[in-house]
Amino acid sequence: MQDGRQDWDATHDVIVVGSGAGAMTGALVAAGDGLDTVVLERTALLGGTSAYSGAACWLPGTQVQERAGLGDSTEAADTYLRALTGDAEAHRRTAFLRHAPELVSRLERDPAIEFEWRAFPDYVAAPGRMDAGRSFVPLDLDPELLGALLPLVRPAVDRDRAGRGHPAGAPLTAGRALIGRLLLAATRTGNALVRTEHHVTALVTEDGRVTGVEARTPHGTVRIRARRGVLLAAGGFEGDDALRTAHGVPGGAARTMAPRGTNTGELLRAALAAGAATGLMGEAWWCPGTELPDSSAAFTLGLRGGLMVDGSGRRFANESLPYDRMGRAIAAGGGGPDAAVHLIFDSREGGALPAITVPSADPADHLAAGTWVRAESLPELAALIGVPAGILADTVGRFNGFATAGTDEDHHRGEDPYDLFFADRKNAPGPNPCLVPLDRPPYYAARVVLADLGTKGGLRTDADARVLDVDSRPLAGLYAAGNTSASFTGDVYPGPGVPIGTAMVFASPAVRHMAGPPADAV
Template identity: 80%
Template sequence: MRDGRTEGDATHDAIREPTGDAIHDVIVVGSGAGAMTGALMAAADGLDTVVLERTALLGGTSAYSGAACWLPGTQVQERAGLGDSTDAARTYLRALVGDTGPDRREAFLRHAPELVARLESDPAVEFEWRAFPDYVAAPGRMDAGRSFVPRDLPQEELGDLLPLVRPAVDRDRAGQGHPDGPLTAGRALIGRLLLAATRTGNTTVRTGHRVIGLVTEHGRVTGVEAETPQGTVTVRARRGVLLAAGGFEGDDALRTEHGVPGAAAWTMAPPGATTGDLLRAAVRIGAATDLLDEAWWCPGTERPDGSAAFTLGLRGGIVVDAAGRRFANESLPYDRMGRALATAQAPAHLIFDSREGGGLPAITVPPADPEEHLASGVWVKADTLPELAERIGVPAGALTDTVARFDGHAATGTDPDHHRGEDPYDRFFADTRNAPGPNPCLVPLDRPPYYAARLVLADLGTKGGLRTDVHARVLDGAGDPIPGLYAAGNTSASFTGRVYPGPGVPIGTGMVFASLAVRDMTSPGALPASGITSGATGGARSTVTAPPARD
């Protein structure tokens, strides 16, 4: 994969904005983890590859993420001595998903170890295991977790590619660039994949390209139409087009049409990045869809500007509905808590006391400024529980009774109502320093003043989309592949159905099926019999689009 280059070689000849119509071997639409994996695999195979990104920055929601990669049975878990295996993951997935989509499940399990070995053969790509439990108690589960993350990436290794990588969510929403220090988590994953892809010499990156249509010739997809600041251009592909630019979580009209609860304002995707253009374009040429009412759910703490912060890992507090009652185990994995939130009587609030000095006893992405949230009214504060209940519009007696009952559970260490603290995932985030009782997940609310933070149903992206097969080929209504068209990540319908098995499943599955798409593009049977000439350009050096530098 190193293409004969050393780590010190320049990654590209120039940073410039390619414009106008063009032809490449492979078109990759999107720039998240799945898209960049597909681009790297194609470029490493010697194919002239172009990445088309709608926005000015690469990475999408992947860049905001913790970059957990749920890829079972690989050399990363082996190095960590976990005892994970493909068979254990198969048992786990069967227990959760059943026999729905067994062919895609098996394709994922077979290819994951091979993909990781190939990625790590490039010096730019390094992973390490980090504890994070699988989400569901089922056979084959890894209580310590089987997902892994990229190693931190020093900024100097990226050089002038750095401004292309989307910053962390809090800085990105504030219009700021990267802080000093290495790139971590999702930024490190995108940076490493970008670095490896550009070092092949076969990668072109075009930002500011909004793909709005697919070009077909004799029933085969041969390119895309994209809106750019310079006008509409046609980009053509000799081998295939991979759609991997997220779902439609950022489009309220599509959410309403397909019954996806929540709102575009509450999704964790970058603003304006995921409006369903690819879904619409593929459906226009006959593509089939599935799971369009689904998303990767999470609780969201409402922010002063009306957006939401991904909220997980509660260390204390309780969540109540509009009746002032608990309705779920607040320590559930975020997708399952999101599903509980979707059926609860709205609005819901996280109730907490002053045990952490007025700070939220949870992780929020982006972080929450208590004073700012209190000033805006999305958080409220009161000296007593009846006063707090009045301020958030719930029955005072119900809230007082709920807290008293929960405090009793904290004293005994058991939660007969919702079983909080009984699962390894619950205890993963517990802070024993703030838990005086026997169960660190049950922390009493006994230190006034009290607070209430408004919760909304947020998401990490929709998980329904184009139907695909084991090669990531997009299928039509009859179940036949549409020649030349592939999809991965949230542009496709997840084979995990309505279940979120563990941390990094969206990223891991996106990476695997993007790689499988490229493998199919390079197989003899996938090449067009006539028309567009196949073959790589050979000696082309990589070019990238650089956005204006940000502070």
């Protein structure tokens, strides 16, 4: 909104909209540089989808990998990314790789920030790949260190959706540890203020420059001024079905992993009104989703057994693919993005799903709701899920033959380091631990749908995370990072923690650019 009035409710150097890993990194860097910083979060809890995550940070060539003796380097990561994405976004790829080691060094100088490398393979076989992985995670965080800040951190997804807080006395792990550590470090600077229940709905511009925001709060609408700039880092538009439809993003808001009722596109609309350009608007960070009894979906990865069939009763992909690639396979080869496929498994694990799902659900609840079915024979199972009995029997028989021989002649399951990462060798009687025969009735079928971890299209930005207009010129005072911006990785998901790692990195040069001479000061 264009508005030259000066009736501001508050003024800060930097406004950060959002509270995920990218937003909180930007707030910490800005506050650490002495800038008066405010974080505006639309909900009562901090962390967004980052708090639900495993908190893998794909930040190559840093001191964390060096401590682990991995032999990783910026050059190897550059080779890998170029092989996957080409040179369409060379300037941002170069900026990301150059700044990642510097950012991690800076973060770890703060006693509140501690990382460790954890094995998790890069996702694609290409030059420069690290088969053992190059991502790292935060150490668990003692809740007593957060003190009164603890209730601000969003709990794990299963507890959050049930309206429960953190388990009493338990350390914060994964995404909660990452958000908690960044929050602790930022508040200790004395320069960072966090405002929850501040739902930013509009940008304020003056003479072509973004100078502030307008936000709805429980006490009415407020206008907050930014002397230096506004960083938008509050996720994508995955929670808005109208925007998804308009831009051809399949799936649906009910199947996204973002916290419910969030990421509904207001920031995108506000930036478009200010003249911003967008890119990759039809893309998302895809994943298979086990359909839950309430028609939402659970992020599904790490299959230890079973096989997946489409509506014809046939396999259509390597079920052990990294989740983004398996999501794309569901959309392309599983009957279309709106079709359900089925994960077929037996009773080898006592009727439990041979995979990781987030959030989890009780098998009894699934069976009662019909999202899973159970049968004593494969023909009976085929009838329950509506596929030809003969084809399903042939599919399972062929797969069991592969399990005995150790080679998946159709989809090469078990030939990649990522496939083997989740394999349960104790349950695999044959030579390939990714190929576990289905031969222990009763049999089960779980309905699987196309889900996502968030959209990956959004505002176009440059190497300093400045939002660009339709003529590729920076919009003064406006910056974006994370899923609010269009990812430089295009339609590729290179490795675990790329969304978090890129969000963290680009939030940092954004506030570093803001720290230069201000266009005007109040």
